[in-house]
Every structure is written in structure tokens, then in C-alpha cells.
Amino acid sequence: MPNALYLNMENVDVLNKDVTTPSFDRDQVVTSIAHIGVSNFHRAHQAYYMHELIEKHNELNFGICGIDLLDSDRKIYNVLKDQDGLYTLITKDPNGLHQTKIISSIVEYFFGPENPMAVIERLANPDIHIISLTIAEDGYHLNEITGEFDQNHPAVAEDIKNPFYPKTVFGYLTQAFKLRKLRGVSGCTILSCDNIKSNGDTMRQSFFSYVSNVDPDLLPWLIENTTFPNSMVDRITPLTQPQDIDALKQDFLIEDRWPVICGSFSSWIIEDNFLNERPQWEKVGVQFVKNIEPYENMKLQLLNAGHTILGILGTLNGYKTVHEAANDEDFIGFLKGYMDEEVMPTLVPVKNLSIEDYKTTLITRFKNPHINDSLSRICTESSAKIPAFILPTVKKQLLKDKTIDRAAFVVAAWCKYNDGVDDMDNSYNIIDSISNKLIRAAALSHQNPIKFLEIESIFKDLNTNEVFTKKYTEYLSYIREHSIKESVINFFK
Numbered sequence: 001m002p003n004a005l006y007l008n009m010e011n012v013d014v015l016n017k018d019v020t021t022p023s024f025d026r027d028q029v030v031t032s033i034a035h036i037g038v039s040n041f042h043r044a045h046q047a048y049y050m051h052e053l054i055e056k057h058n059e060l061n062f063g064i065c066g067i068d069l070l071d072s073d074r075k076i077y078n079v080l081k082d083q084d085g086l087y088t089l090i091t092k093d094p095n096g097l098h099q100t101k102i103i104s105s106i107v108e109y110f111f112g113p114e115n116p117m118a119v120i121e122r123l124a125n126p127d128i129h130i131i132s133l134t135i136a137e138d139g140y141h142l143n144e145i146t147g148e149f150d151q152n153h154p155a156v157a158e159d160i161k162n163p164f165y166p167k168t169v170f171g172y173l174t175q176a177f178k179l180r181k182l183r184g185v186s187g188c189t190i191l192s193c194d195n196i197k198s199n200g201d202t203m204r205q206s207f208f209s210y211v212s213n214v215d216p217d218l219l220p221w222l223i224e225n226t227t228f229p230n231s232m233v234d235r236i237t238p239l240t241q242p243q244d245i246d247a248l249k250q251d252f253l254i255e256d257r258w259p260v261i262c263g264s265f266s267s268w269i270i271e272d273n274f275l276n277e278r279p280q281w282e283k284v285g286v287q288f289v290k291n292i293e294p295y296e297n298m299k300l301q302l303l304n305a306g307h308t309i310l311g312i313l314g315t316l317n318g319y320k321t322v323h324e325a326a327n328d329e330d331f332i333g334f335l336k337g338y339m340d341e342e343v344m345p346t347l348v349p350v351k352n353l354s355i356e357d358y359k360t361t362l363i364t365r366f367k368n369p370h371i372n373d374s375l376s377r378i379c380t381e382s383s384a385k386i387p388a389f390i391l392p393t394v395k396k397q398l399l400k401d402k403t404i405d406r407a408a409f410v411v412a413a414w415c416k417y418n419d420g421v422d423d424m425d426n427s428y429n430i431i432d433s434i435s436n437k438l439i440r441a442a443a444l445s446h447q448n449p450i451k452f453l454e455i456e457s458i459f460k461d462l463n464t465n466e467v468f469t470k471k472y473t474e475y476l477s478y479i480r481e482h483s484i485k486e487s488v489i490n491f492f493k
């Protein structure tokens with residue numbers, strides 16, 4: 001067997017012919033987007049859309065400069081440095097059709113911990129018109145209880161003390177915008193691509209409250225010179241497994257140290273609120289709308305909530321992947337019931353999109369056996385996911401005296417999940433920034449079920465709602481005595 005070729009600019013034109021390689025001349029691409037957080041998700045989604053626009057429509061003015069700010073991102077820094085920003089995107093549809101493509105839209109890369117000044121200078125450069133972000137829910141440093149920006153968060157407090165050696169995105173942006181203002185450079189659009197409600201507004205609020213604390217004189221200029229479009233981002237992107245790297249080597253003779261696997265369905269809906277000229281992403285399927293809220297509610301409350309539900313129930317049952325849980329008739333039946341009875345009544349129709357179709361496609365996406373999306377990825381940071389994906393539905397349903405049974409069941413199941421042992425008696429890790437708190441509250445709930453609902457940062461005052469607590473208590477005592485499967489069947493079949 002011939003040797004596999006390292007993925008880099010030198011080899012990209014002589015790779016296996018079954019792989020789609022870029023046809024554009026990379027030297028012609030001008031960087032005008034700086035993206036912070038070069039996660040798998042960014043590489044499957046925004047960088048993919050930009051690649052398509054360059055490739056199919058010769059849009060050479062919007063190359064991406066990838067940036068990571070966290071020490072823990074050193075691996076992607078090393079990989080992208082060695083691979084000249086190139087990586088393989090393997091798209092797998094539910095019928096087993098795979099597409100393997102080299103993505104070439106990340107034309108530069110900077111790593112904050114290595115050289116913070118270089119990052120600040122790049123962000124301040126007049127060529128950069130859009131700064132986009134995937135920094136995950138916890139990157140916004142919101143206070144868990146008030147939902148406001150947390151000035152006392154250790155990373156934020158550190159940046160306030162050492163503004164010239166920032167660690168957080170807010171510290172970096174403040175320095176970059178100070179330079180822009182000083183040098184008479186125009187502002188730019190800050191485009192959040194995270195799975196949080198009103199992601200643009202949230203970013204604006206967090207950033208502006210940081211600036212009003214550290215550099216209030218900058219604020220009026222920022223208000224005039226930045227926009228923060230809200231956006232809805234959607235593509236299922238699992239963690240890359242060693243077998244994915246091996247398969248690429250075996251089947252395509254490509255040595256890519258960090259390829260990305262993703263589902264074939266993808267969607268990106270953005271509020272059209274850009275400061276400067278923006279890429280014509282609509283040419284590659286992006287939708288521009290006036291108000292993101294109904295689209296965002298649909299996605300967070302159906303897809304992300306659906307994932308969380310399959311994650312919790314599936315893990316308790318001993319499953320390891322989303323598709324195993326989704327192909328179990330009892331669990332998918334439970335989820336369909338949740339969507340129809342508890343989520344659908346809370347959603348409002350959206351323009352140019354059928355929520356019914358979205359929901360149906362979603363089930364097929366969850367069942368896709370080729371993706372191998374792990375339940376442990378889904379259950380990671382559930383303490384941030386449950387309040388964002390499930391509790392808003394509960395709140396809306398309770399306000400209208402409508403059913404919350406399945407949501408209460410999920411919360412009860414999540415309480416048991418935090419015991420850390422599945423129905424086969426196998427233990428698993430609880431990966432959550434407040435795992436200690438969760439485990440302690442779940443332990444106390446054996447005596448008093450409400451103890452779990454007393455985690456105020458998650459449930460706020462839900463522990464005082466009689467309708468919810470009654471159902472939750474009933475379910476929890478049953479779930480503690482029976483398997484999750486028996487419980488689903490007993491209450492919902």
C-alpha cells in the first residue's frame with residue numbers, strides 16, 4: 001500500500017482523487033473574517049460555508065483568520081500550523097452516503113497564549129470586517145443566577161487586573177478596539193455563532209459591560225462602530241475519534257491529524273445587521289432574516305432539547321451514542337411526545353420554513369448511525385443546557401396551564417443521572433463545571449427529592465411550583481426504583 005500523504009498545501013493537489021480538493025488559488029484569498037474558537041463545530045459550519053462561497057462563487061474577499069485563546073486549544077494550533085489551516089470534512093448522511101472534502105477557507109491562524117499582541121494586532125487590522133465567535137456557553141461569563149455578565153468571574157477579574165495580557169475574548173476585543181479607535185480604523189461586526197439565546201445581544205451585553213468597567217471612554221465609540229447580529233447555527237458535529245483518523249488514512253491515504261465528521265444537514269440563519277459589506281452567504285444556502293427569535297426557539301427547544309433528552313435517558317439505559325438511543329422505540333417515542341405535546345404549542349410559525357419538516361428531519365438526523373455522536377458529548381455541561389434548552393419550554397407551558405409531564409420526567413431522570421450509575425450498574429463520569437454541586441444535590445434528593453430542584457442557578461424558583469414539583473417527585477421516586485426503560489413505558493406508553 002502506498003504511503004499516506006500529510007495534509008498540507010504542498011500535497012493538497014496530489015491527494016487521492018476520491019477526495020474533493022479546493023480548486024481556488026489560496027494566494028488570491030484576502031482575510032477579512034477573524035474567527036475566535038476554531039472548534040470542530042466552526043470547521044463543520046462557518047468555515048465550510050465560507051469555503052463553499054469561495055469555491056463556487058469565487059468570493060475571494062472573505063478568507064478566515066482562525067484564532068484560539070485558551071491554553072487547552074494548543075492541539076488545534078499545532079495541527080492547523082502543520083497542515084497550513086487545511087483539514088478534511090467528512091459529511092455523512094443517514095443513508096450512508098459520505099463526502100470527503102478538503103476545506104481551505106482558514107487561510108491564517110493565530111494562537112493567543114503564544115503571542116497575545118499578534119492576536120490583538122490582527123483583530124485591530126483594518127482588513128478585518130467581521131469577528132465571529134464560537135466560544136461556547138460558558139465563554140460569555142454570565143452569572144448563573146442573574147444571567148448578567150459576571151465581572152467577578154476569575155478569568156474576567158484577571159483580565160481587569162492585567163488588561164495588556166488578556167485571556168478572555170472580552171479582554172482581547174477591548175485592546176483591539178482601543179487600537180482601532182486610536183488609529184482611526186472603522187469598527188466591525190461581531191458575529192456570535194454559539195448555541196445560546198439571542199447570541200448577538202448576549203455578546204453585546206457581556207462585552208459592553210466589561211468595557212464600561214475597564215475602559216468607559218471606549219464605550220460611545222463602540223456603540224457607534226459595532227453591530228452584533230443574532231444567528232441560529234445548526235449542524236450535528238461529533239467529536240473526532242481515532243478511528244476517523246485511521247479510516248481517512250486507510251481509505252484515502254490522507255494523514256490528517258484532526259479531520260471533522262458531521263451530518264449532511266446544516267443550516268445558518270442570521271439577522272442581516274452587518275456594519276460593512278458582508279459575504280453573500282445566501283448564495284450557499286444561508287438565510288438572512290429580520291428577527292431570529294422564532295428560528296432560534298425552534299432549534300434550541302427541538303434539536304438541542306432532543307439531544308439532551310436522548311443523552312440522559314440513553315445514558316441511564318447504558319447506551320453510548322445518540323443513534324442507539326434514537327433507534328430505541330421507547331425513547332424516540334417519548335421524545336416525539338415531548339416535541340408534539342410540550343414544545344410545539346410554544347413555537348410560533350416561521351417564514352420560509354416548516355417546523356413540522358424540521359422536526360421530522362430531526363428524527364432522521366438523530367437516528368443517523370454513521371455519525372457516532374457520543375452521549376457523553378451531549379451530556380457534557382448539562383447544567384447549562386437544561387436551563388437553555390428545556391426549562392424555557394416548561395416556563396411557557398406552565399404559564400398557560402399546559403402539560404409539563406415529559407419535561408418533569410426528564411428533570412427527574414437527570415437527577416438520577418447525577419447518581420453516576422446506569423441501569424446496568426456501570427458508572428460514568430459527570431462532565432460539568434458544577435459536577436460537585438450536581439452530585440451532592442442528587443445524593444440529598446434520595447431523602448428529599450426537592451433538594452435537587454434547589455440548585456438555584458439552574459432551576460431559579462421552579463422548586464416552588466406545585467404542578468411541576470408534584471410530577472417531578474412522583475417520577476423521581478419511580479425512576480429510583482425502576483429502570484429508565486420501565487419508567488418510560490409505565491408513564492408514557
Ligand code: CS2
Nearest residue numbers: 233234235236237304307378
Ligand atoms: C448538541 C449540539 O451540545 C449539544 O448538546 O445538542 O452540539 C448540537 O449537536 C448542535 O447544536 C447541532 O446544531
